[in-house]
Amino acid sequence: MFASWSFPLSESTRHAVRRHLCVAVDAKDYSKLDAAGQEDLQAALVKTLDMAAERAGLERLAWSRQEQGDGELALVPADQDEKLVVDDFVRELDALLDRHNHGRVADARLRLRVAIHHGVAYRSDNGYAGPAPVVVSRILASRELHEALEQAPDAVLAVALSDGVYSDLILNRLTTLRPGYFRCTPLKSEKYEGKAWIRVLRDPEVASPQPGRAPEAAAPADIAPSDVAQSPPSDDQPGSAPDQYHVANTIHGGAHIGVAGINIVQRGR
Numbered sequence: 001m002f003a004s005w006s007f008p009l010s011e012s013t014r015h016a017v018r019r020h021l022c023v024a025v026d027a028k029d030y031s032k033l034d035a036a037g038q039e040d041l042q043a044a045l046v047k048t049l050d051m052a053a054e055r056a057g058l059e060r061l062a063w064s065r066q067e068q069g070d071g072e073l074a075l076v077p078a079d080q081d082e083k084l085v086v087d088d089f090v091r092e093l094d095a096l097l098d099r100h101n102h103g104r105v106a107d108a109r110l111r112l113r114v115a116i117h118h119g120v121a122y123r124s125d126n127g128y129a130g131p132a133p134v135v136v137s138r139i140l141a142s143r144e145l146h147e148a149l150e151q152a153p154d155a156v157l158a159v160a161l162s163d164g165v166y167s168d169l170i171l172n173r174l175t176t177l178r179p180g181y182f183r184c185t186p187l188k189s190e191k192y193e194g195k196a197w198i199r200v201l202r203d204p205e206v207a208s209p210q211p212g213r214a215p216e217a218a219a220p221a222d223i224a225p226s227d228v229a230q231s232p233p234s235d236d237q238p239g240s241a242p243d244q245y246h247v248a249n250t251i252h253g254g255a256h257i258g259v260a261g262i263n264i265v266q267r268g269r
Contacts, residue, residue, distance in 0.1 A: 016122060021080075021116065032107075042070075048097060055092040075121050086161065087175040094202065119132030144196070145196070148198050157201045161198075177199075182197035
């Protein structure tokens with residue numbers, strides 16, 4: 001007959017509880033790579049994250065990190081600026097990913113998903129404890145975030161903010177990011193139900209009009225007479241015959257202006 005023993009933790013043996021900004025990252029299509037490809041991706045991932053943090057003015061060596069092969073879960077110390085993580089770090093990460101992927105075939109590109117949440121999280125005996133690591137991991141693994149990056153083949157980075165992070169930093173205008181850059185997305189799975197604010201960088205469909213503004217035209221409008229700009233006839237116009245001048249037709253579509261074509265018109269004598 002064996003006795004059942006219970007050893008409650010004393011206050012001296014419990015871990016200190018802290019609130020942290022939690023950053024979870026994983027790489028798209030990691031499992032499709034062979035062993036050598038996974039090793040190369042891991043090296044590129046760590047280097048890219050380190051450089052992005054350095055460029056954003058963050059001390060990444062102080063982050064408490066849990067490596068996960070195709071990604072990581074990190075706790076950012078409270079003395080580091082949260083808005084630099086949500087704003088500058090993400091921007092630098094996107095720029096570095098774009099540079100890394102330049103000239104690579106689609107299957108060799110490094111494309112990342114990032115989830116950011118703030119809450120109780122702390123180091124325990126075998127990893128992290130607290131609700132925040134669970135929530136940020138659920139957001140990162142959500143079907144909605146995966147689909148957001150999948151549906152934007154030209155993008156290399158998709159970011160999901162928890163509702164609290166979005167409200168505290170974005171709605172309070174503590175970053176350079178506009179609310180319209182994000183899409184509020186309900187998340188629902190067997191393990192988690194909530195919502196996140198998702199942004200896919202370099203995806204024009206994500207930057208929706210700001211509240212109170214009329215939506216911009218999605219397709220270029222027809223050329224109107226006022227859109228025809230004529231350069232005055234000049235005998236010394238570079239690259240032109242003395243008896244010719246140019247008509248440049250411009251197209252206005254939403255916020256984009258482009259030249260549709262140039263017609264060479266014969267000048268009357």
